[in-house]
Amino acid sequence: xxADQKKPAKTSKDYKGFVAGVFSGIAKLSVGHPFDTIKxxxxxxxxxxxxxxLQCLVQTIRHEGVRGLYKxxxxxxxxxxxxxxxxxxxxxxxxxxxxxxxxxxxxxxxxPAAPSGSxxxxxxxxxxxxxxxxxxxxxxxxxAHLPSxxxxxAGVMAGCTVSFIAAPVEHVKxxxxxQYSARKTDRLYSGPVDCVRKLYGAHGVAGVYRxxxxxxLFRSFFFFWWASYDLIxxxxxxxxxxxxxxxxxxxxxxxxxxxxxxxxxxDVVKQRIMTDPMGGKLNDGTPRFKSWWQAAQAVYxxxxxxxxxxxxxxxxxxxxxxxxxxxxxxxxxxxGLP
Numbered sequence: 001x002x003a004d005q006k007k008p009a010k011t012s013k014d015y016k017g018f019v020a021g022v023f024s025g026i027a028k029l030s031v032g033h034p035f036d037t038i039k040x041x042x043x044x045x046x047x048x049x050x051x052x053x054l055q056c057l058v059q060t061i062r063h064e065g066v067r068g069l070y071k072x073x074x075x076x077x078x079x080x081x082x083x084x085x086x087x088x089x090x091x092x093x094x095x096x097x098x099x100x101x102x103x104x105x106x107x108x109x110x111x112p113a114a115p116s117g118s119x120x121x122x123x124x125x126x127x128x129x130x131x132x133x134x135x136x137x138x139x140x141x142x143x144a145h146l147p148s149x150x151x152x153x154a155g156v157m158a159g160c161t162v163s164f165i166a167a168p169v170e171h172v173k174x175x176x177x178x179q180y181s182a183r184k185t186d187r188l189y190s191g192p193v194d195c196v197r198k199l200y201g202a203h204g205v206a207g208v209y210r211x212x213x214x215x216x217l218f219r220s221f222f223f224f225w226w227a228s229y230d231l232i233x234x235x236x237x238x239x240x241x242x243x244x245x246x247x248x249x250x251x252x253x254x255x256x257x258x259x260x261x262x263x264x265x266x267d268v269v270k271q272r273i274m275t276d277p278m279g280g281k282l283n284d285g286t287p288r289f290k291s292w293w294q295a296a297q298a299v300y301x302x303x304x305x306x307x308x309x310x311x312x313x314x315x316x317x318x319x320x321x322x323x324x325x326x327x328x329x330x331x332x333x334x335x336g337l338p
Contacts, residue, residue, distance in 0.1 A: 014096070018089030020333035025080030028326040034069035035318030040177045042311030043271045046302065053314045063180075072176035074192050079169035087162035088330055091226065094154035099146040148230040155226030159219030167215040168208045172196055174274040188284055202281035210278065214270035214292050221263035229255035229327075244335070245328055252327025253320035260319045265308035267315075269296045 038056050050056040060068045146154070172195045179187040189195035199207040232251040236242055242250070260267075272295045277285030289295040299307045 014089070014093050016334050016337045017092030018085045019337060020330045021085035021088035022081045023333050024088055024326040024330035025082070025084035026077075027329040028084065028322045029073065029077050029080045031325050032318045032322030033073050035314045035322070037069050037071060037177050038314040039311040039318070040174055040271060040275075042314070043268050044174070044178050044275045047310075053311070071179070072173045072192070079165070079173070083162050083165050083169065084326070084330075086165055087158050090161045091154055091158035092334075094157045095146055095151065098150050098154055103146055103150045146230075148227045148234075149223075151230040152223035152227030155222035156220055158226075159222035160216060163212065163215045163219050166219070167212040168196070170215065170270075171208065171211055171274045172199075174271055175199075178275050188282070198282060199278070203278055207278060211270055211274040214266070214273050214295075217292070218263055218266045218270050221259060221266065224262045225255050225259035228258040245332060248327045248331040249324045253324030256319040256323035257316060260312075260315055264312055264315065268299055268308050268310065272299060 037060070038053050041056055041060070042050060042053060050059065057069075064071070172192050175195055176189060176192065179189065181187050184190055189198065196208060199210075203210075229251050232254055233247055236247040236250060240247075269292060273289055273292065276289050276295070277287055279285065279287045288298065303310060
């Protein structure tokens with residue numbers, strides 16, 4: 001009976017990651033979307049339009065105002081809240097499942113506080129040493145003992161899970177971000193709902209999910225993000241006197257930069273696919289790419305190896321503050337929830 005009573009308590013905290021992820025999404029979008037707009041515009045145009053991120057920023061504000069930096073913000077505002085909820089919620093679940101079922105050897109026993117009215121036998125046992133809470137607000141005792149590469153594997157699994165939501169959201173966002181006209185009447189899409197409606201009307205579900213494989217490939221690099229997040233968190237906890245929020249801030253920002261250093265070329269190819277004309281009833285031009293490999297070749301053909309890193313500076317600058325604040329919000333809410 002005691003074992004049966006413990007199981008619900010172990011899994012009941014899984015909801016925390018999904019709730020905390022909503023706050024992570026809000027923080028991430030508020031800080032990061034202007035950087036993302038500059039990044040996408042640099043990724044999807046040739047070098048004759050913008051010489052670099054600063055010129056792109058100046059021209060965007062001059063012709064479209066500050067609101068131009070937040071073009072396409074509506075789908076990711078809703079999308080990031082939903083995506084971070086799914087991604088971080090599933091991450092906490094996968095961490096626990098991997099810790100309890102794959103990396104369970106050497107797991108130290110967990111001794112919850114004895115309830116009042118416990119038997120004299122259990123009360124006579126010596127009290128276990130107190131467990132030190134780490135900077136990562138894990139959903140279970142087991143997840144706190146997961147090795148760093150286990151966190152990386154959980155990240156890959158969470159990335160695959162959230163890709164089913166992220167692919168259409170990022171597809172719509174990218175198509176809205178490359179509409180340069182300040183007048184809505186001159187744009188192909190008047191907004192995110194109109195974009196989804198036209199994509200679905202012309203190409204069905206496959207049209208809305210264009211770039212799904214590229215999204216899966218890009219998010220497989222979550223391994224490096226969450227493995228490095230754990231490594232940095234452990235190092236900061238053991239070698240500094242920083243509190244948990246400060247550790248979350250630095251680990252969140254630095255691990256996000258590790259992620260982008262490893263994944264950025266795949267993101268460039270993904271953006272090319274998602275902004276490629278789809279043709280047909282959309283009348284937006286002639287499609288150029290039939291596969292991921294064709295898009296990757298086009299990037300190299302047009303810009304050489306440097307083409308895979310076009311737009312990297314605003315992305316790298318965005319990665320630290322946006323994800324640092326997102327992880328502070330996420331871990332803070334995780335610690336605050338019952």
